[in-house]
Amino acid sequence: MDYKIVIDAGHGGDDPGASGNGIIEKDLNLKISNYMYDRFRELGIPVKIIRSTDETISPTERVDRVLDAFGNSDDVVVVSNHINAGGVNTY
Numbered sequence: 001m002d003y004k005i006v007i008d009a010g011h012g013g014d015d016p017g018a019s020g021n022g023i024i025e026k027d028l029n030l031k032i033s034n035y036m037y038d039r040f041r042e043l044g045i046p047v048k049i050i051r052s053t054d055e056t057i058s059p060t061e062r063v064d065r066v067l068d069a070f071g072n073s074d075d076v077v078v079v080s081n082h083i084n085a086g087g088v089n090t091y
């Protein structure tokens with residue numbers, strides 16, 4: 001089966017997500033997602049991205065964009081990128 005990829009950069013705009021060590025989740029999610037998008041395109045794999053800039057997207061709008069990308073079928077893979085702040089090891 002030839003898969004189609006939908007990449008979602010979590011958070012964005014007014015919703016920063018987690019933060020720590022000077023890193024804001026929405027920004028790192030966007031970097032990772034844009035990299036993945038470019039790489040899948042280079043490989044000739046059908047791919048769409050939910051947001052490619054720092055924009056606010058409501059949960060409903062996000063789902064609508066996912067469904068608008070390639071529809072809802074078994075050959076669609078959705079990757080939603082998120083990064084947690086996690087704990088800190090001091091030793």
Ligand SMILES: [Zn+2]
Pocket residue numbers: 010011017018025081082083
């Ligand atoms: Zn997140």
